[in-house]
Structures are given as C-alpha cells and as structure tokens.
Amino acid sequence: MHHDRSRFLIDWDARDEQIRPAPETVDFDRVVEEAISRRGFLGGVIAFGSGAAAMGLLGTTSAQAQTVSRFGFTPIPIATDFEVHVPEGYTHQVLLRWGDPLFSDAPAFDHATGGTAESTRRAVGDNTDGMEMFTIGEHQVLCVNHEYTNLDTLLPETAARLAAEAEAKAAAATTEEERAAALDYRILPASAEEVAKAQAVQGVSVVELAEGPDGWAIVVDSPFNRRIDHNTPMRLSGPAAGHELLRTEADPEGLNVLGTLNNCGSGRTPWGTYLTCEENFNGYFGSSDPDLTLPEGFDRYGIGTSSGYGYEMFDPRFDIAKNPNEPNRHGYVVEIDPSKPDSVPVKRTALGRIKHENAALVIARDGRVVVYLGDDERGEFLYKYVSRDPYVPGGNTDTLLDEGQLYVARFDPDGTGTWLALTPEATGMDRALIHIWTRQAASAVGATTMDRPEWVAVNPLAAEAYCCLTNNSRRKPGATNRGGDPMEAVENSPNPRDENLYGQIVRWYPDGQDHAAEGFTWDLYVMAGNPEVHPDSPYAGSPNVTPGNMFNSPDGMMFDSKGLVWIQTDGEDSNEGDYAGMGNNQMLVGDPATGEIARFLTGPNGCEVTGMAFSADRRTIFAGIQHPGGHWPDGHGLPRSAIVAIKRADNAVIA
Ligand code: FEO
Ligand code: CA
Ligand code: CA
Numbered sequence: 001m002h003h004d005r006s007r008f009l010i011d012w013d014a015r016d017e018q019i020r021p022a023p024e025t026v027d028f029d030r031v032v033e034e035a036i037s038r039r040g041f042l043g044g045v046i047a048f049g050s051g052a053a054a055m056g057l058l059g060t061t062s063a064q065a066q067t068v069s070r071f072g073f074t075p076i077p078i079a080t081d082f083e084v085h086v087p088e089g090y091t092h093q094v095l096l097r098w099g100d101p102l103f104s105d106a107p108a109f110d111h112a113t114g115g116t117a118e119s120t121r122r123a124v125g126d127n128t129d130g131m132e133m134f135t136i137g138e139h140q141v142l143c144v145n146h147e148y149t150n151l152d153t154l155l156p157e158t159a160a161r162l163a164a165e166a167e168a169k170a171a172a173a174t175t176e177e178e179r180a181a182a183l184d185y186r187i188l189p190a191s192a193e194e195v196a197k198a199q200a201v202q203g204v205s206v207v208e209l210a211e212g213p214d215g216w217a218i219v220v221d222s223p224f225n226r227r228i229d230h231n232t233p234m235r236l237s238g239p240a241a242g243h244e245l246l247r248t249e250a251d252p253e254g255l256n257v258l259g260t261l262n263n264c265g266s267g268r269t270p271w272g273t274y275l276t277c278e279e280n281f282n283g284y285f286g287s288s289d290p291d292l293t294l295p296e297g298f299d300r301y302g303i304g305t306s307s308g309y310g311y312e313m314f315d316p317r318f319d320i321a322k323n324p325n326e327p328n329r330h331g332y333v334v335e336i337d338p339s340k341p342d343s344v345p346v347k348r349t350a351l352g353r354i355k356h357e358n359a360a361l362v363i364a365r366d367g368r369v370v371v372y373l374g375d376d377e378r379g380e381f382l383y384k385y386v387s388r389d390p391y392v393p394g395g396n397t398d399t400l401l402d403e404g405q406l407y408v409a410r411f412d413p414d415g416t417g418t419w420l421a422l423t424p425e426a427t428g429m430d431r432a433l434i435h436i437w438t439r440q441a442a443s444a445v446g447a448t449t450m451d452r453p454e455w456v457a458v459n460p461l462a463a464e465a466y467c468c469l470t471n472n473s474r475r476k477p478g479a480t481n482r483g484g485d486p487m488e489a490v491e492n493s494p495n496p497r498d499e500n501l502y503g504q505i506v507r508w509y510p511d512g513q514d515h516a517a518e519g520f521t522w523d524l525y526v527m528a529g530n531p532e533v534h535p536d537s538p539y540a541g542s543p544n545v546t547p548g549n550m551f552n553s554p555d556g557m558m559f560d561s562k563g564l565v566w567i568q569t570d571g572e573d574s575n576e577g578d579y580a581g582m583g584n585n586q587m588l589v590g591d592p593a594t595g596e597i598a599r600f601l602t603g604p605n606g607c608e609v610t611g612m613a614f615s616a617d618r619r620t621i622f623a624g625i626q627h628p629g630g631h632w633p634d635g636h637g638l639p640r641s642a643i644v645a646i647k648r649a650d651n652a653v654i655a
Pocket of ligand 3: 454
C-alpha cells in the first residue's frame with residue numbers, strides 16, 4: 001500500500017489556510033440580500049473601465065481573437081496528463097531540477113533519499129518560483145526562488161515510515177473514526193539533520209546557465225553559483241532595522257538575521273540586483289509551549305504555536321516560546337547582488353512587512369523608484385513604495401530601497417483610486433512599527449481588502465500595471481480579514497464576486513502616466529470564470545474568457561518586451577465541477593490592447609506554473625513547474641520541481 005500523496009500536494013497558500021484558517025463571521029441575512037442584489041451583476045456592475053471598453057475588451061470574441069492575434073502561436077488545448085505541453089512549432093527541455101548539482105563536489109540526485117542536508121546545500125533547491133535572468137559580462141546568471149518544500153517528497157524515507165505506521169494503526173482500528181484518525185497524520189522532520197535539509201532546500205539559487213548544441217545547461221562550478229537558504233547571514237536595513245522588536249539574544253542590535261523564508265515572487269532593479277519576496281514566513285514558527293500567549297501583532301500575520309515544518313522541535317530559533325522576536329525579522333523583500341557571490345543579502349524593511357508576493361519595480365517620470373507589492377492573503381492589501389531620491393544610473397543606489405514612502409491602495413467604485421500614505425500621522429504608529437506591523441497600519445487608513453494579491457506586472461510600453469487577484473473563497477457578506485476589515489463583494493470594485501473561485505486581474509493607470517502619482521484610474525483586465533458551467537452568471541467570467549481559454553486562479557505574471565502579458569495559474573486542476581474544461585495549471589498570454597487571451601503551456605497534473613524569465617537574446621523562455629504530480633520530469637521516482645526552457649523550433653525571437 002502507498003499513502004495518499006494527493007492531500008500533501010497543495011500549494012503553500014492553501015496549506016497555510018488549513019493550518020490556520022482566517023476568522024470568518026457571516027451574517028446570514030446579508031448573504032441572502034446580497035444573492036438577490038447579484039441578479040443585476042452583468043448589467044454593468046462589472047467594473048470594466050472606459051479604457052478597456054475603448055480598447056475593445058468588452059467586444060472581444062474568440063473569432064476576433066483568431067484574426068487579430070499578435071501571439072505568433074496556435075493556442076493549445078487543456079491537458080490533464082503528467083507532461084508539459086507547448087504550441088506546435090515550439091520545443092521544451094527540462095533545464096534544472098530540484099537536486100541537480102551546482103558544484104562538481106555534489107552527488108547526483110538520489111531518488112531513494114532525496115539527498116542529505118550536505119548535498120542539498122550544493123544543489124538546486126525545491127519548488128522553484130519567481131526568477132530573473134541577469135547578464136553579467138558574458139555570463140547569463142539566473143536567480144530563482146525556492147519557495148517551500150513538500151516534506152513527503154523531501155523526506156521519502158520518513159514519509160514511508162510514517163505512512164506504514166499510520167496504515168498499521170488504521171488496520172488495527174475498531175471504528176471508522178479511529179481509522180480516519182490514524183490516517184490523518186502529518187509528515188514532519190524526525191531529526192535535526194532532516195530540519196537542516198529542509199532549511200537548505202529552500203531560499204534562492206543563483207546559477208549560471210549556458211546554451212550549447214544540446215540546449216541549455218547549468219554551468220557547474222561557475223563562480224556565480226550560490227545557494228542562499230534559511231541560514232544564510234543577512235543584514236536588516238530601513239525603518240525597522242534595529243528596532244527592539246527585531247532584537248534577539250543572538251543579535252542584540254537587531255541588524256543581522258539568518259535566512260530568508262518562503263521566497264515567492266521576484267523582482268529586479270535597474271542597478272542589477274535581484275529582489276526575493278518573503279511570503280508565508282509565519283508557517284515556519286511554532287512553540288514548545290502550546291499554551292503560550294501570543295505576542296502582539298502575531299495573530300494578524302497568522303503566526304501561532306503550531307508550525308508547518310516542525311523546525312521548532314530541533315532549532316530553537318524557530319521556537320517562539322524561546323525567541324519571540326525572530327518572526328519579526330521575516331516577511332520582507334530581500335535584495336541580492338548576483339554579481340558578487342560573497343555579498344550579504346539585505347532585508348529592505350522600507351518595503352513593508354507583509355506576505356510579500358513579488359516586487360514590481362518601475363522608474364517614475366522624475367527618476368524615483370516605485371515598487372508595487374501584493375500581500376497574498378484573503379482580504380489583505382496592495383501596496384506601493386516610492387523612493388525619496390531618484391535613481392541615477394551609475395550613482396549610489398544603497399539607500400533607494402531604504403529611504404522612501406510606503407502607500408496602500410484604496411479602490412473606489414467610480415473607477416478611481418488613491419494610494420494612501422502610511423505615515424505616523426495617518427496611522428497613529430511610529431515609522432518603525434509601520435514597517436513591522438504593516439497590515440495593521442494599512443487597516444488604520446482604510447485600504448481596500450483584495451482577493452489575494454499575487455504578482456504585479458508593469459507594462460513596459462504603456463503607463464499601466466496589473467495585479468493578479470487569484471481567488472477568495474471567503475469573500476462574502478459579514479466576512480472579514482484577520483484585522484476585522486470587511487471582506488464582502490462590492491459592486492463596481494476590483495473584488496466584485498462573493499465566493500470568488502476563479503480570480504481576476506485588476507489594472508490601473510496612474511494619474512499623469514506617472515507611477516509615483518497618488519491617484520489612479522482602474523478597470524478589470526479579465527475576470528476568470530467558467531462560461532460552460534456558469535453561463536449568464538458572474539461566474540462565467542468576462543467576455544474575453546471563452547470555452548477555449550478557460551483558467552482559474554491567475555498568479556504569476558510578467559510582461560515581455562512586446563507589451564504582451566504572460567499569465568501563470570496556481571489553481572484547482574481537477575477538471576471537474578466548477579473547474580470542468582480548465583485542465584491542469586497553465587501559462588497564457590494576454591494582449592492588453594485587445595483583451596485576447598490564449599493558452600501557451602500546460603503543466604503536469606498536480607503542479608502550479610510559476611516564475612518566468614527570458615534569455616538575453618529572447619529566444620528562450622524559462623518557466624517554472626512547481627510541486628508537479630506523478631513522476632515528472634524523470635518518469636520514475638520522486639516528482640521534482642523544475643524549470644523548462646522553451647524555444648521556437650526555428651530559433652526565432654519569442655518575446
Ligand atoms: Fe507564493 Fe502567493 O504565491
Ligand atoms: Ca504565487
Ligand atoms: Ca497562488
């Protein structure tokens with residue numbers, strides 16, 4: 001017998017929700033009222049702004065899509081298998097996988113054990129996510145996040161032992177209840193060595209890549225190759241650095257921290273550095289004292305006494321009963337210089353402490369640095385940072401991500417919006433605390449609760465930015481986020497559907513075409529939905545969603561140099577019920593000008609598709625396949641998260 005892997009094969013966001021579900025209050029009367037008022041939904045309450053209408057979004061049909069496509073490929077059908085599929089005329093190869101050696105002193109990946117802590121430190125990490133390609137001299141150096149790890153694949157021996165024990169217990173059970181209880185077990189590390197391995201397999205890889213006659217490959221032993229993990233020394237900078245809430249026994253100054261946690265989306269600066277974003281950092285902390293009273297501020301971030309990884313059993317740094325300030329040192333955007341393998345990564349607290357998805361950086365008209373930042377949790381907010389000083393190419397960039405102002409978005413139903421400055425005056429909090437308890441500061445100024453902001457992407461050819469609002473099953477009348485802010489559907493808002501299964505992409509146009517401006521207008525680029533299962537309902541999605549391009553849960557998003565937007569999904573891939581006809585998670589391309597969306601790639605069942613980069617010559621797309629199911633990509637043994645390199649068969653420029 002084999003234990004059922006499927007319940008472990010969920011993304012980290014979903015697992016976090018299982019471990020610590022957000023509070024929910026529902027007033028039944030208002031649910032009924034809302035359901036009645038929803039009848040008018042398609043009569044104009046979907047907030048497609050005038051910009052979208054003028055550009056033909058509302059009128060886009062699949063027939064038009066075929067005639068006006070700028071895509072250069074024939075869209076592909078859904079898939080439900082355990083393979084990667086790309087359009088005809090394109091090829092793909094598996095480039096790097098969890099456990100592939102970065103250095104020649106590391107052993108080849110061992111499917112029986114998943115490697116040791118020591119071998120893991122010298123190899124590609126697990127669950128690739130955000131990535132950015134840097135050209136350093138003649139070298140192409142990829143920085144890629146390793147967001148989390150699935151302990152059942154990371155620790156196959158422990159997983160097999162626990163499964164056998166559970167099955168023996170279940171076999172001996174006398175009632176169905178006892179049997180179910182025996183099978184409801186969790187996989188956790190069984191030793192300090194296993195904790196060390198879990199800590200080493202997450203973080204970031206910096207890896208030089210080169211293309212030869214046989215395709216792309218890792219440049220083993222490149223001086224740029226580097227692993228950054230949960231124990232790498234880093235510096236804290238910005239408004240929260242040195243604050244008493246960031247001081248620990250090991251770091252009495254609150255300036256030096258070990259490790260970066262749950263590295264989700266990415267970003268890059270024009271001065272050649274990589275930004276890695278700490279998302280569900282809360283899940284790594286637990287308490288040896290189950291009755292511990294939680295310190296102030298913990299609940300809003302979902303930090304509790306029970307962790308997802310059991311680190312606290314073997315590493316006291318992650319035990320909040322012993323080190324209550326350690327969690328305050330995580331939840332930031334971290335800057336890494338890939339050109340200097342010995343450089344110390346810097347946690348930039350000025351960009352706020354939230355469950356950071358990615359960091360979309362754009363230079364404003366006057367040269368100031370603007371960074372858009374999503375906080376991926378139900379009912380949390382969308383943020384923006386604006387530097388005090390302009391970026392001067394070749395000038396000093398050390399303080400550009402330290403000295404600036406953080407804002408949070410309020411979206412109004414008239415199609416306008418405002419970036420609300422998180423100042424001491426507006427929030428009643430001092431500057432350091434605003435950057436430690438950023439969520440609380442944003443609640444204080446009346447920000448708009450969003451349907452889980454995932455990646456933000458900025459169009460390089462037009463003054464507009466997009467954010468994936470992946471889904472929000474808990475949006476309904478009476479519901480709130482963890483801070484008590486209302487989380488019900490609002491007509492003519494970016495979050496117009498209760499029980500939002502499918503997600504949407506909101507887009508905003510900064511006033512004066514200036515990303516540093518405090519005002520903007522907005523519309524929805526797409527509302528995902530299922531026009532076959534839910535015709536004539538808000539859950540059918542917007543008109544640019546058709547039976548031929550259906551998807552759910554948009555998450556990763558990047559623009560290419562032609563101004564097309566690439567959308568990656570992290571959704572339900574059962575292909576049943578509400579999700580019938582959507583198939584496996586996928587990557588699609590959207591044309592902002594026409595609204596057209598076409599499917600470009602499908603991933604293996606069980607995976608999410610996340611993270612994308614282009615080669616310097618733009619003839620290759622690198623795309624990440626996270627937590628695949630089956631035995632992908634090796635066809636045997638453990639499934640391994642991997643990056644695929646996609647090319648046109650004629651080697652033409654793609655994007
Ligand atoms: Fe790591 Fe919200 O995705
Ligand atoms: Ca994501
Ligand atoms: Ca997601």
